[in-house]
Every structure is written in structure tokens, then in C-alpha cells.
Amino acid sequence: MADITPGQAYGFFTDTSVCIGCKACEVACKEWNQLPGHEPAFGDGYDNTGVLDAENWRHVQFIDRVPDEASTAGQGKAWLMMSDVCKHCTHASCLEVCPTGAIIRTEFDTVYIQPSVCNGCRDCIAACPYGVIEMDKNKGVAQKCTLCYDRLQGGLEPACAKACPTQSIQFGPVIELRQRAEERVNKLHDQGVTEARLYGADESVYGGLNAFFLLMDKPEVYGLPDAANAVLPKRNNVGGYLTTLVTAALGVIGGLIALRRRREPSVEPGAPPPDDIATPAAVPAKVGGDAS
Amino acid sequence: MIGLAEAEHFVRGPDWTWYILFYFFFAGLSGGSYFLSGLLRLFGNRVDEPAARLGIYVAFPAFLICPVLLTLDLGQPLRFWHMLVNTTPGDEGPIFKYWSPMSVGAWALVLFGLFITVSFGAALVRDRVIRVRLLDSAAGLLDGVRGKIWNLVGALLGLFIAGYTGVLLAVSNQPVWSDTWALGGLFLASGLTGSAALLGWLVHHRADARASASVFVRFERLFPLLELALIVVFVLLLIPAGTLGQAFAFPWILLWLVALVGLLPGLGGLVTSRLTVTGEGAVAVASTRAIAWVSVLVLVGVLALRAAVIFSAQ
Numbered sequence: 121m122a123d124i125t126p127g128q129a130y131g132f133f134t135d136t137s138v139c140i141g142c143k144a145c146e147v148a149c150k151e152w153n154q155l156p157g158h159e160p161a162f163g164d165g166y167d168n169t170g171v172l173d174a175e176n177w178r179h180v181q182f183i184d185r186v187p188d189e190a191s192t193a194g195q196g197k198a199w200l201m202m203s204d205v206c207k208h209c210t211h212a213s214c215l216e217v218c219p220t221g222a223i224i225r226t227e228f229d230t231v232y233i234q235p236s237v238c239n240g241c242r243d244c245i246a247a248c249p250y251g252v253i254e255m256d257k258n259k260g261v262a263q264k265c266t267l268c269y270d271r272l273q274g275g276l277e278p279a280c281a282k283a284c285p286t287q288s289i290q291f292g293p294v295i296e297l298r299q300r301a302e303e304r305v306n307k308l309h310d311q312g313v314t315e316a317r318l319y320g321a322d323e324s325v326y327g328g329l330n331a332f333f334l335l336m337d338k339p340e341v342y343g344l345p346d347a348a349n350a351v352l353p354k355r356n357n358v359g360g361y362l363t364t365l366v367t368a369a370l371g372v373i374g375g376l377i378a379l380r381r382r383r384e385p386s387v388e389p390g391a392p393p394p395d396d397i398a399t400p401a402a403v404p405a406k407v408g409g410d411a412s
Numbered sequence: 413m414i415g416l417a418e419a420e421h422f423v424r425g426p427d428w429t430w431y432i433l434f435y436f437f438f439a440g441l442s443g444g445s446y447f448l449s450g451l452l453r454l455f456g457n458r459v460d461e462p463a464a465r466l467g468i469y470v471a472f473p474a475f476l477i478c479p480v481l482l483t484l485d486l487g488q489p490l491r492f493w494h495m496l497v498n499t500t501p502g503d504e505g506p507i508f509k510y511w512s513p514m515s516v517g518a519w520a521l522v523l524f525g526l527f528i529t530v531s532f533g534a535a536l537v538r539d540r541v542i543r544v545r546l547l548d549s550a551a552g553l554l555d556g557v558r559g560k561i562w563n564l565v566g567a568l569l570g571l572f573i574a575g576y577t578g579v580l581l582a583v584s585n586q587p588v589w590s591d592t593w594a595l596g597g598l599f600l601a602s603g604l605t606g607s608a609a610l611l612g613w614l615v616h617h618r619a620d621a622r623a624s625a626s627v628f629v630r631f632e633r634l635f636p637l638l639e640l641a642l643i644v645v646f647v648l649l650l651i652p653a654g655t656l657g658q659a660f661a662f663p664w665i666l667l668w669l670v671a672l673v674g675l676l677p678g679l680g681g682l683v684t685s686r687l688t689v690t691g692e693g694a695v696a697v698a699s700t701r702a703i704a705w706v707s708v709l710v711l712v713g714v715l716a717l718r719a720a721v722i723f724s725a726q
Contacts, residue, residue, distance in 0.1 A: 171424075213585055219515035220491075221498035221507045239494040240487020242426040243514050246584035251424035260487030340420060349420040353583045354511045359593025360579035363642075367597030368571040370638055371604050375451045378630035381687045 124275050129229035130267070131330030132281060132289055133297040134203055135304060136342075137316060139288040141166060141180050141201040148283035149178040152268065172204055173254040177265035178280050179204045183341060202333065202342050203280070203289055206231065206252045206265035207320060210327030213353050214244035214253060222262075229294070229330060230267040238262050247353045249345050267331070294330055305334055325350040418654030421587040425726030431485035435478055436577045436718045440603025441610065441711075442474035443574030446528060448607055448631065450567025452624065454560065463615050463624035465535040470610060471570070472532040479521065496522070513580040517573075524573050527566040530554075574607075575600030581721065588725035591653035594646040595721065601639035602671075602714050605678065608632045609710035616700045626689045632710075633687065636678035643671075643717075659724045667720035674713015677706045 124130065146169060150157065155175050160168035167182040183200035208230045215223040215231055222237035223244060233244075233253070238261040245253045245262060256263040268278035276282075281291035290297060298321050308316040319339050320329030324347040339346050449467025452460040483492045495518035498507035509515040536542045537551040554562050578595030589595065612628035615621040650656040660668060 173424075217512045217514065217583065219507070219509060219512050219518060220494040221500050221503065222494070224500060234500060237494060237499050238488070239491035241485075241495070241514060242428065242487070243512070243580075243584075245424055246426040246428070246581075246586050246589075247423075249421075249423055249585040251422050254424060255427065255487055257487075262487075343422045345420045345422060351585070353585055353590065356582040356584075356590060356593050357511055357513070357579070360513075360582040360596045363593050363645075364572075364575040364579060364596035364600055367575065367600045367638065367642065368568075371447070371571065371600065371635065372451070374634035374638060375448070375631065376455055377687065378627050378634060379451075379455050381630055382627050 124228070124272050124277070126227035129294040129330060130272065130292065131208055131230070131294045131297060131332070132205065132267075132278070132291055133301050133321075133332060133334070134205070135288050135290070135301075135334045136200065136202040136336055137304075137308060137313070137334060138286045139180070139201040139203055140286055141182055141199075142285060143169075143180050144283040144285060145178045145203045145280035145289055146176065146180060148279040149265075150176075152271070152279035153177065153266070172206075172250075172252050172264070174256040174263040177205065177263075181342060183337075200336055200341065202335070203284075204250075204342070205280070205331050206267070207250055207326070207332070208265075208267055208330035209325075210323070210330070211352060212326070213247040213249055217243045217247045217353050219243060226269055226272075228267070228269070228272050230269065230272075231330075232266055232269050233262055233264060235259060235261050235263075249350065251343070265331075294328075297332070301332065301334060308334075319344060326352070418652070419587070419591055421585065421655075423585045423587070425586065426584075427726065428485070428722060429726075431481045433715070433719055433722050435481040435485070436599065436722070437606075437715050438474045438477045438481070439577055440574045440599060440714060440718075441607055442471045442478065442528070443524070443570040443572070444600075444603035444605075444607030445471040445474065445611060446524075446531070446570035447567045447574070447604070448611060449531075450563040450570065452627070453563045454567070456624070456627070459623040460627070462618055462621040463611065463628070465539060466614055466618055466621050467607075467611055468528070468531050468535045470607070470614065472528050475525065475528050479525075482521075513576055513583050517576050517580060520569065520572055520576065524566075524569045527562070527569055531562075531566060571600060574603035578721075581725075586725045587653075587655045588650065588659045588721070591655050592646055592649040594642055594649055598639065598642040598646055598721075599718070601635060601642050602717050604635040605632075605639050605675070606711050606714035608635050609678075609707045613700070613703045613707035616703060629681070629689050630687050632678045633682040633685075634678075636675040636710075637682060640675055640679065659720070661724065664720045664724040667716040667723075671713045671717035671720060674710045674716065677709060 149155065155177065158175055161170055162168055165182045165184045169176050169179050172179045181202045181204055185200065186198040212231045215225065219241060220237055220239055222234045224232055224234060226232045240255060240260045240262065242255060242262065245255065253262050253264045271278055277291045281289045290300065301318055301321050305316050305318050315336055317335055318332065319325065319335050320332035322328060335342060445467045449464040449471065452464040483489045486492060496506060498505055507515065508519055534551040534554055537547045575596045578599035581589040582593055582595045584590050608628055608631035612632050615625050615628055647656060650659055
């Protein structure tokens with residue numbers, strides 16, 4: 121591992137074709153970041169972590185595609201495994217909406233939530249398209265992978281990448297990782313593994329992901345939105361405000377119509393005929409803002 | 413919204429629940445009531461002033477609840493002020509992100525708070541609840557052109573407060589919320605419907621405000637029509653996104669039904685009497701008790717609509 125230099129973009133290249141699902145990355149992450157464990161949930165598969173959340177900043181997905189009645193050996197395609205993590209997007213939805221400035225882009229071009237600034241509003245959780253961020257209920261702040269910001273500052277590679285025994289998780293400068301990924305996917309294609317594809321290595325997904333993947337199936341299978349669905353929250357600003365503006369205008373028009381139609385008689389028991397009082401003849405001047 | 417292809421969502425819910433639901437409800441009522449108050453002052457007659465003050469008296473306490481609910485909803489309530497001030501080391505100072513509705517909303521609440529507090533104080537002075545000569549003079553500062561500008565800006569802020577909450581939901585990647593751009597308008601229309609119903613009932617309890625009762629009857633008929641139109645737009649936008657089923661699944665469909673029932677009194681009046689406040693119409697709502705029940709029905713509908721939108725997406 122070469123020197124880690126501030127000002128350069130760093131990230132992960134996760135090659136799912138060589139992931140063996142050992143979960144060493146999960147353990148290393150928890151150990152270094154002192155994340156608490158929780159009761160494992162045992163279902164049909166080997167995934168007892170469940171999801172990325174405030175306590176699990178790495179999550180090894182086990183995507184079970186074994187047919188109920190297998191007639192072939194599966195050719196190694198029956199299981200898909202992927203060590204999922206925060207993508208550290210170039211155009212990060214979480215960073216975009218954060219109202220407090222707690223989410224920043226670090227000197228290593230990673231996306232980091234400052235625990236001392238976050239006030240737990242959870243806008244970032246609603247925005248992250250990958251479901252990465254969750255509230256730490258004990259600390260009252262949003263939490264996710266920091267790409268081992270503290271280790272990077274000390275010149276050390278992230279714990280998960282260091283622990284990965286198959287080099288499924290590779291850490292380095294993003295430019296180098298992209299070259300390496302391109303070579304790897306080309307090699308797989310040459311070997312006839314045509315389903316191999318890169319996700320997030322180019323700008324089509326959120327301007328490029330600093331933590332990108334080599335996948336063995338469509339992104340949706342891994343719970344990743346495809347390029348068409350990788351959209352930023354602010355796309356709805358213009359439409360949302362415009363609709364509100366049009367509604368406001370219609371509300372004003374409706375209000376003015378209601379006020380103009382007041383001359384019609386109204387019967388209110390115990391009250392003087394209001395619309396008569398309100399006629400211009402009876403009341404020569406409008407109030408016109410003489411009170412507030 | 414993404415073309416005509418169904419949207420994919422892998423996002424986690426932000427766990428915005430009861431505090432946020434009631435914040436949206438009271439923000440709608442406060443903003444809506446303040447807007448109606450401003451409308452009466454800007455375009456009504458002198459006899460509408462008591463009803464306009466009533467609008468302020470409703471808007472102010474409804475507003476006071478809002479920051480309390482928002483603060484309680486935070487994971488770190490004592491850091492509520494981080495919405496306005498960036499405490500990042502080396503980057504300290506005010507923070508405003510025009511592209512983040514939560515940031516814009518935080519500042520708008522501060523500004524609206526200023527307007528509504530001053531207006532509330534002025535209303536108390538003018539109603540002689542507060543009798544201090546100095547304050548009489550201060551209230552006089554809002555006469556004439558200054559008052560018109562004050563009411564105009566305040567009314568616009570009221571509209572924003574009632575509607576931006578819907579934009580806040582839409583500016584996310586949540587299913588349902590982010591699949592439509594109609595929520596801002598829908599929440600605004602709903603806030604106006606609720607405010608008109610509440611004030612339409614309250615004007616019967618303030619003798620000098622009854623002169624505006626017929627105006628509120630018409631408000632109560634027009635705003636639900638606007639709300640219904642936006643519900644239709646909301647539905648039409650969710651169909652191509654493929655999230656209509658999620659928004660209207662059981663039990664949320666029950667909340668939608670309650671929301672629609674809340675629109676019935678106004679829409680029924682519009683169908684039967686249009687905008688004419690006839691003798692028959694007045695007889696139908698002659699009893700203030702009946703008006704109270706109608707008002708409650710409408711307000712429950714306003715709450716149910718927000719609950720359906722908030723909970724169905726998470």
C-alpha cells in the first residue's frame with residue numbers, strides 16, 4: 121500500500137466474483153470502529169447481519185439463487201456474495217440534503233458524518249438511495265461507514281480491506297482502482313463470464329462511486345438502483361415548489377372569489393346580515409392593512 | 413419522478429412518525445390561518461378585521477407547537493440550532509442550503525415566527541387585551557402601506573410554511589414521496605381546507621367576527637376542491653412510478669377514506685349551493701354544534717391525509 125495523500129480520491133473496488141462470504145470485513149470493521157454486535161437473525165441463508173445500519177457498516181450479502189430442485193451443479197453461479205458498504209458517491213444524496221453541514225467530503229474525497237455536528241434530523245436517511253445510513257439510538261446521530269477516516273489520517277488502509285483474505289475488497293486511489301476494475305472485467309469477459317459488469321466505476325451512477333463494485337448480475341439483484349434510478353433528491357425541488365406556487369396562486373384566486381361573492385345574502389341566526397354590512401356602500405374603505 | 417418506468421427504491425425509512433405528523437398538521441393550520449388572516453386584511457372589508465385577528469389567534473398557538481415538535485423529533489434535541497448554524501470546525505457560521513427544503517424550512521420558520529409573534533402582539537393590543545400606551549404606538553407602526561407590506565409578506569410566508577413540508581418529503585429518495593412533485597401543493601391545499609374549517613367554526617364564537625361567516629363558508633367550499641384536484645394529481649403521478657399500491661395499501665386506504673370524508677362537507681356545499689350562501693344552506697349549518705362537528709371532521713381529514721402520506725412510504 122502506497123502512501124495515503126490528502127487531496128487525492130480514495131475508495132474501494134469490491135470484486136464480488138471473488139467474495140467467499142467469510143465476513144472478515146464485517147468483523148474487522150466492528151473491531152476497529154468499536155461497533156456493538158447484536159443478536160444474529162438466522163433465516164434461510166447465511167446472512168445473519170441483515171442490512172447495513174448504525175452498527176453494521178459492512179454487510180456481506182448472500183443472494184441465494186439455488187433452485188429448489190437443482191438439476192445442475194450451478195457452475196458456481198448459485199450464490200452471489202457481495203460485501204456491501206457506503207458508496208461514498210461523488211454526488212451524494214445524503215450530503216446534498218443535510219441541513220446542518222454535518223455531512224462533509226473529506227480531504228480523501230470520502231463522505232463523512234461528523235458526529236459532533238449531526239443533530240439527528242434523519243433527512244440523510246430519507247435521501248440515501250442505498251439504505252446505508254441509520255440512526256445510532258444511543259448517540260442520537262446518523263451513522264455509516266467512514267471509510268476509516270481516522271485510519272486514513274494515520275496513513276493506514278481501511279480495516280475491512282486489510283482483513284479481506286481474497287482481495288475482494290481493494291483499497292486505493294480511485295483512479296488506480298478504476299483501471300484495475302476495467303482490466304478485471306475485461307479478463308472475466310474473455311473467460312466467458314459475460315454477466316460480469318462494473319457498477320459505479322463511471323459517472324453514470326451519482327457521478328461515480330468511490331466505493332464501486334464488480335457485479336455478477338444486474339444491480340437490482342444486489343439492491344442497487346440502476347443508472348436510470350440513481351437520481352438525486354433535489355430533482356424534485358423545482359417541481360415541488362412550482363406545484364406549491366401554483367396551488368398558492370389558486371388559493372389566492374379562490375380566496376378573492378369568496379370575498380367578491382359575499383354580497384349574496386347569508387342567514388346566520390343571531391347575527392346581522394353580514395354581506396349587507398360588507399357592501400362597499402356600507403363600508404366605504406377597505407381595511408387595507410391598517411392592522412397586523 | 414423517473415419517466416414512465418417504474419421507480420426502484422432501496423432506501424431506508426427515516427422513521428419520521430408522530431412528532432413529524434403533528435408538526436405537518438400544525439404547520440398547515442398555522443400557515444393557512446395566517447394566510448387567510450392576511451387575505452382578509454388585504455382584500456376584505458373593515459368588518460373582516462375581527463375574523464382576521466381570530467386567524468392570528470389560531471395561527472400563533474399552532475405555530476408555537478411546531479418548533480417544540482421538531483426539536484423533540486431530533487436525535488440530539490439540544491442541537492436544534494445546528495439547523496441554522498454550522499458548527500463544523502473551521503467552517504463555523506450560519507448555514508443555508510437553498511436546495512435542501514429542511515434548511516430553507518428552518519429559516520422560514522424563524523422568519524414566520526417573527527411575523528406571527530408581532531402580529532399576535534399587535535392583535536392583543538388592538539383588542540385591548542394588552543393596554544400599554546407604548547405598545548399602542550408600536551402597533552400603529554403597522555398601519556397604512558407598512559401594514560399592507562407586512563400582511564403581504566406574512567401571508568406569503570404562511571403559504572410557504574403550510575406547503576414546504578410536502579416539498580421536504582418529495583426531495584428525498586423515499587418511495588411515494590419522491591415519486592411525485594404534488595405533495596407541496598397537496599399539503600398547502602389541505603392546510604387551507606383545515607384552516608378555513610376551523611376559522612369558519614370559530615367566527616361563530618366571536619360576535620364581531622360573524623360578519624365574515626359567509627366568506628368562510630365559501631372558503632370551505634373552494635379549498636377542498638383544490639385539495640381534491642391535487643389528490644387526483646398525486647394518484648396520477650404514482651401510477652407510472654409503480655408505488656400507488658404502496659400509498660393506498662391497507663391500512664393506509666382507511667386514512668385516505670377519512671381524508672376524503674373530510675372533504676365531503678365542503679364539496680357537498682359546492683355541488684348543492686355552489687358559492688351561493690343560501691337560506692337553505694345556512695339552515696343546514698345553523699347550529700354552531702353542527703358547524704363544530706363539520707370542522708372536527710375536516711380537521712381529522714387533514715390529519716389523516718398527512719398520516720397516510722407519511723406512514724405509507726416508510
